[in-house]
Amino acid sequence: MTTPRRRRPHPKTAQIIELARAGRTTDEIARTLRAGRTAVARVREEAGIPPTPRTAWRKPPHPKETQVRELLTEGYSNAEASRRTGVTPATAARIRESAGIGPATIPPPPRPHPRTAEITALLAHATNTAIGHQLGVDRATVARIRQETGTTYRKPKYRSVEEKWADHVRLVDGGHLEWLGERSSTGTPAMRYQDQWVAPSAVAFRWGKGRDPVDQVRAECGVRHCQAPDHVDDDLGRQRTREQLRYLTGRGPRPERCRHGHLQADYGRYTPTGVAYCNKCKQRERS
Structure with a gap:
């Protein structure tokens, strides 16, 4: 009758047992000690240490957790920490919650205006209102960019x-x-x-x-x-031009007086097409 072969103890048995009793999972022990998961599970079973309950499992720390924590502690928002480190905003929020870090204290930077370059180029030469009208932007935006760039508008002195x-x-x-x-x-x-x-x-x-x-x-x-x-x-020039158009279209001179007797030398006007009308009568109709 042959005697069953006795299995040799794992060289890291003591370390495995120590970590298992500390509440580490089989996977965590295997990663930490670079041991096979099957070997760790066997040592745990032989030592009578039950598996770590799921409620005690710990996720491995994020590779950028330290960097994210530093930004959150300084007062940056989850979104800004995400933008600077490349982690997702949800990851930044989880790290904030797990570390017990309070809400952000540094306001997010304003989004750059799509016409910032054009506005900046005009700051030294025009007022906020003039730039706003020229570019079709809000003058409050121009004022903010002026303050950020520290550009002063000096009103020029004109001789005429x-x-x-x-x-x-x-x-x-x-x-x-x-x-x-x-x-x-x-x-x-x-x-x-x-x-x-x-x-x-x-x-x-x-x-x-x-x-x-x-x-x-x-x-x-x-x-x-x-x-x-x-x-x-002006009105005088417009009337002359329209009168010329009247003659060119063959309508001839306008009547000396309108049908209500108003002297057309004083009240006569022409439409853009050269049609004559009495401005006195037109004002009366409007009133």
């Missing part, structure tokens, strides 16, 4: 109203001039010179025609608020 006007227009396609300065609440270009409000279109008209405008000055080129001197006209 024409010089200031010329410094606030920009040539665009088609020979039109775009207004870059201030605007009224309705979006109409406006300019302040020597404590007085001046209509930029009136300055453009004087620049091109060499005289003061009569009544309202408007762009006649089809581009709203165009400031090109050759593209704007």
